[in-house]
Each structure stands twice: as structure tokens, then as C-alpha cells.
Amino acid sequence: MLVEIENLRVAFRSRSETVEAVRGVSFCVGKEKFAIVGESGSGKSLTARSLMQLLPGQAEVSADVLRFDGIDLRGASESVMRTLRGKRVGFILQDPKYSLNPVMTIGQQIAEAWREHKGGSRKAAMLAAIGLLEQVKIHDAAAVAKRYPHEVSGGMGQRVMIAMMLAPDPELLIADEPTSALDATVQAEILKLIDELVSARGMGLILISHDLPLVSHFCDRVAVMYAGRIVELLNAGELHQARHPYTQGLLACLPSLRHPRARLPVLQRDAAWRGEETQ
């Protein structure tokens, strides 16, 4: 088991009130492709970030179990986290417009990730960076390496992000809505790329998204989150057998070419879902 989480809670405390954004989430991830799906505000991003301790300062994290490869991450020090971040766990953010350093060239950013964990000379790191850019299927990698992030398209920027995070050869990749900021045509390409690379390297994948059908094609297991809890956890192939009304509602309101309907059903929310126990 790469990741073991039990009863994870993330709370934000302000002067007047405390808001619990993640309310008792539990799951395990091995060398598989695991998806966390939910709408905005369901707490899926926070769950992923709490694993790497990349939450904003005011967030309070607590869990019964929070382990990576057997290492207890609860209250782990920065030096322990730094042995994990990058080297063993990669993290892809959503929008390359903001998540890439605007004043460093693409090549420099990837080379830095390489050099930090593998050492070597600057030249070797830059050559490796160019090699990685080719692995993520960027044409003319040497020229792109000299460019700045604002000079490339969104899809290319996300490929750069993937290359940067795969440089140290991690065991697990966490992708936080990697395609949400991209055009629809590019989304499938990027997911396919992630899929191929993760399979080829034998890595685990935690994919976070709000797009249920998209992830069900690429992942082995899916967790559906609502209001800070996991309401359903099943294999991707068995989605049509979903039992929770929220999941059923999500699946039902997807338009289908094969079974066209005059009116799409609307998801009716039930307040009881907020208090549902996790599976």
C-alpha cells in the first residue's frame, strides 16, 4: 500500500467560526490509478494536498492514519516531507499559467527538479530535461526548453508540468484537476499521456477531477466526494452499479448519444447526504 488514510479531517479556523472542509475521509491507494471525484467545495483538492502537507497555513489537519509507504505523515517535520516531495510523490497542479514559475525558462525548471534529487551537473540536468520534454511528446524539445511558460499554450504547459514532476522518478503521482484549465480537445490527450506514463513507470496515481465520465475511462477505482465526505467508493467498471443517490444522480444527468432523452434529469440534493457515513 502506498497511501493509507483514515478519518482525515481538515478544518479552517477563523475568528468567528471553524469550518471543517474535509470530514472524516478514509481510503487506501496501491500501485493503481485512483480517482477522487467531486464538485467544487467537496474537499477533494484539500484531501490530496494534506497528504503532501501543502495546505495553506491556517488549515488544521488531523487523522487517525495518514501514511505513505508506512511512514507516518501526521505532524511530520519539513525535512521528512522533503524526502518525500518530488522524489517519491509528484504533484501536478491545475493551471500551468499560474503553477509554473514565470521568470524561469521551462528547461531550467525541469532541470532543477532533476538536479535536486539526482544530482549531477547543470548540463546533464538540462539534457535530461530535454529528454523528459520528448517523453511528454513535445516537438522540438530543445527549443521549447529555452522558452518561458507564458510563451507556450496551456496544453503544452501541462505537459511541462508532468515532465517536471516525473523527473525525479517518483512512485506516486497526485494530479489535482490536471485538465480542468484546458480546452476540451486537449483534455483527453493529457489524460492519455498521464495514463501511459504512469503505466509504463509502474507508478500509483491519484487523480482528482470533477469530471466523472472522463476519469472512469482511465482509472481503476473511483471515490465520490460530497461535502467533505466520501459517499461512494467503487471500481470504475462498476459505476453503473452505484448505490448512493448522489452518484446515481451524477450519472443520470449525463447526456448520452446512445440513449437520447428529451429532458435531462436534474440532481435533487438531499440534506441527509451531508451526514452519510463513509463506506
Added chain:
Amino acid sequence: MPVLKQSVSALGSLILTLFGLSVLTFFIGRVMPTDPVLAAVGDNAPQAVVERVRTEMGLDQPLYVQFGHYLNQLLHGDLGRSILTSNPVLSDIARFFPATMELATAAIIIAALIGIPLGVWAAVRQHSWIDQTIRVICLAGHSLPVFVLALLSLLLFYAVLGIAPGPGRQDIIWQDMVPQVTGFLTVDSLLAGEYDAFWDALAHMAQPVLILAYFSMAYITRMTRTFMLNALSGEFVITARAKGLSSRRVIWRHAFPTVAVQLVTVLALTYAGLLEGAVVTENVFSWPGLGQYLTTSLMNADMNPVVGATLLVGAVYVLLNQLADLLYRLWDPRVK
């Protein structure tokens, strides 16, 4: 070629602004005083002199003609003559300005070397006691007039502790003993190999420089803190941390470079502000610089030096800003 076009338009803008400066100084020097002649020669000048100067100054002619003459004189480097020193204002300025520049340059270097790291530190440790302390120190810098701190410093270090040297740039024994090369006494004395003179000059500089540095530091630290807080909230900082980089690297190799170029503009603005602080500081420490020249001329209603020095300071500020702008364009890849 867009770079050329940009440069030409920047140059045009610069010339227009400098023109505007000359209009304003003309206004101050000739139009505002109730009687510019009396402002120029003083209240006690004999009538004959007043009449002669009136014709000389062309005050019997329409305003736009007068301005034309003024502009013409400016372009030839003629800023008029000082009543007190009876030298041309331009040569007076050339003599006094290096002393002020020496103070300002030393002050800004110290202010930047201390202020920028402090600002970064305050941003990284936002809301902590370090942040609060730094903010209070900067706030005190904004709440004190320069001359108050100068007087306090004089009281403490000269009168009470007795470790500071007397007024002026150097002790009397060193007066005129160091050949002038740059006008910076410290540099000149090093070049001449006169190490005692160097230490003497440095000792005299210490108080005014440190005071000026403190005031500029207040501004620099605050701006650095604001910029860094902004940068540290960016997503790319999370990426850098996710890569497993050390905090130091994340702060200085990722967050800081994005603000470095904005700091150049801040430093340019600060340098101009230092010229303002120098006016009062030189008064307190009897430093023979542009500020002293300005205030002495002021107290004796000698308008030409006042106008000339004001124009110079304004021009320096405008040029510094243009320079900062140019550096910004060259440096920041996002603007290219």
C-alpha cells in the same frame, strides 16, 4: 522594430516631462514671487541695482518671451548666478552635488542590503512577532521627521557618548588635502592612498548615512514585504515546494526573482526621496552638499540657486524613473 518604437516614445515622453519641469520652475522663479527682482537681489538692494536687474532679467517683456529666454538659458546650462557665492549656479551645484550623492549612494546601498532581506523575512513569517516588530520599526520611520532623528543622533552619539566626530565632512586638518577625482571623499582618499583621511571621511559620514539609510529602509522593507506576500501566495510557490525544494530555495530562487524587478523601481523612487532627506540632514550635520546649498540660499532669498537645485533634483528623479522603467523592460521576461 517594437523596441525602437518603445524607446523613441519613452524618449519623447521624457523630453515632454523635462519641459514641464522647466515650466514649473520658471513659474516658481519668475511668476510666483510678488516681485521677482526683489526675490533675486534681496530686499535691501539699492534702487539702481533693482532697475538694472529688472531690465537684465527681461521682466519688462511678455511672459512667453521671458520663458523663451529661460529655456534658452537652460539649454546652454546657464542657471543664473548665486547672490551669495557670486558663482554661476551650475558650477556651485557641480561643487556641492557630489557630497550629497556620496551620502545618498552609501545610504541606499545600506538600506537595500538590510531592508530587502528584512522585508523578505517579514513576509515569510507573516503575523509572527518578527513581522510585527519589523512593521513597527518601519512605521516609526514614517512617523519621525528626518531632522528629529538627526538631532537625537547628534545628542546621543556626539554629546552623550562622544564617539562621533564633529560637524562637516572631514576634520579641519584634512581640508583640501585630498585631490579631487570623483568628488566622493571616501573614494578619492583611497585613490590617493591617504588612509587616515579615508577613515576620517567615513567617520563623518557615518551618522548622516545611517539616518538616511534608516528612512529609506522603512520604505524599501515595506514594499519588499508587500511584493513578497503577493509572490508567496502564487501557485508556482506550491509547485516549487511540491518539487521538494528547500524553503530557502523556494523563497530566494522562486518567489524573490519575480519581485526583484519591481524593487528596482522602488530603489529609484527611494533615491529621489533621499535627496529630499539630505536637505534637512545636511542642515543638522553641516554637510556641505546640495541640501545645505539649497537651504542657505533659501534663508537668504537667493532664488536662482533654489530654482536651479529644484530643477536638478526633479530632473534626476525623472531620469532615474526612466532608467528603472528601461531596466524593467529589459529584465522581466513577461514584458518582452
Added chain:
Amino acid sequence: MTFFSRSWLLADSPGNRRQAVWGRRYRLWLTLRSNPLAVAGLVVILLMLMLALFAPLLSGFEPGAQHLENRLAAPSALHWLGTDELGRDVWTRIIYGGRTTLGMVIAVVLLTAPLGLLIGCIAGYCGGVIDKALMRITDIFLAFPRLILALAFVAALKPGVESAILAIALTAWPPYARLARAETLQFRHSDFIAASRITGASPLRIILRHIMPLCVPSLIVRVTLDMSSIIITAASLGFLGMGAQPPSPEWGTMIATARRFLFSEWWVPLMPCLAIFLTSLAFNFLGDGLRDVLDPKER
């Protein structure tokens, strides 16, 4: 029916516009009140204002009354802060000096804030040549450090309080114009302005009734923060002999005349220094607090 009670002000759904407006103001006040430094600043400023207003009641002495036999006396029960080089009571001169200083500051703000606001809003709203011309003029004034330009202006007029006020005012308006213009540019293209235009409002009416009020909060913050700078400039002018002239008890002037006693009877020049520092600091604290309340994104 106005019950300015706490519950009325904090009601979740205000019944009428008046309640909403006052409710909002009350909430802003509560936020400001939770900031100890800002409250301290406000208290000090109010205290200074009271001292200045009621100066004759707070001291038995005349600010100009000289008692040369008692010059440079140390602080005592009779003379709380001692006497200066002409035997005048320092405490009296400081609170009367507060009148001069605060009076100058208020005069400057009343002159410059509306003017700067108007110029900035016009420039931002009209755009084009008017904007460029007004901003060029603003830039020219901004090219000079404040004190130096004020000195030049005062030298051209006759040194004195009125000239100082005018000179400082001439240097103080550009930042407000810039600020107002930046704020105006944000609202210029918004829908509610377009709606006003469609209903036939003239540009002047739009500027005066719609745009200017929106710029007021950040202007208030800026003005408060600027007050400390204006106090310091006024004191610097006084120190250089260009502001209020002796025997007027302006703080900067007092320091200048007492300067030569710095090493012996240090309280004479130092008390006005303290007065300047405290007033300036108070305005800075209040301004910072106001900024957190009215314009939080600016921190």
C-alpha cells in the same frame, strides 16, 4: 423609527436603505475597533484635537508670555514641561502649537483632497487627451520630492503659515489624483455606469454622483496615512525657518529656535519632537487600521 440599537444595526436582512447603510457603517466600526493599534491612534488624535481646541482652558499661561528670569527651567510642578529660552511655558506652547500644526494639516487636506479627487476622476473617466494632459501635469508635480518643491514654493512667496499651507497643498494633491484615477478606471466600463449613461446622465453628473463616491474609501485611507507626512513636511518647513515664523508656537519652529540648547537643556527642543512623533504615529496607526477595514486587498 430609528432605534440605533445593536440588533437593529446588525440585522441580517435590513428593512430599508437607511438601516443597510448604517448597519454597514457599524460593521466597519466594529472591525476597526478590534484593531488595538488603530484604536490607540484614534484616541491619541482625538486627544490632540481636544488639547488644541481647549488650549486656553488647559493652561494658565500665555504661549507668548516671556519670563526671562525663569528661562530654560527644568520640568516642575508649575511648568509641566519646563520653560524655553525666553521663559515661556513649554507645555502651553506645545498645545497651542498643536493648533497651528493641526490647523495647517486640516487646511491642506480640505484644499487638496477634493481637488485631487475631482482631477483624478475626470482624467479616469474622460480618458484620451484630457487624461494624458492631466496625468502629465500630475507627473510633473510628482517629479519633485515633496519637501523640496514646497521649499521652492515657499521661497517664492513669503515665508509664513499661509505660504506653507499653499506650498504643501500644491505638492500634496498629485497622489490623490493618481489614486482617484486608478479607482475610476476600474469602474469606468462597468454596467451600472453604462446604465446611467443610457438614461441620459451627463458625464459631470456621472462623475459627481456615481464615480466619486466609490473612490472615497481608498481616498480616506490615503488621506489619513498622508496626514503624518503632511505634519512632517510642515514641521520640516518650520525647522528650516520657512513655515510658521517665531514667535508662533509651531512645533518645527520651536525645535529650530531651541536647537542650540540640545546638549544642555534638551527637553526644550525634544518635547516638540515627541509631539510630532506621537501625532504622526497616531495617524499612521489609524490609517493602517482604516486600510485593513476599507481596502483589505491593499495590505
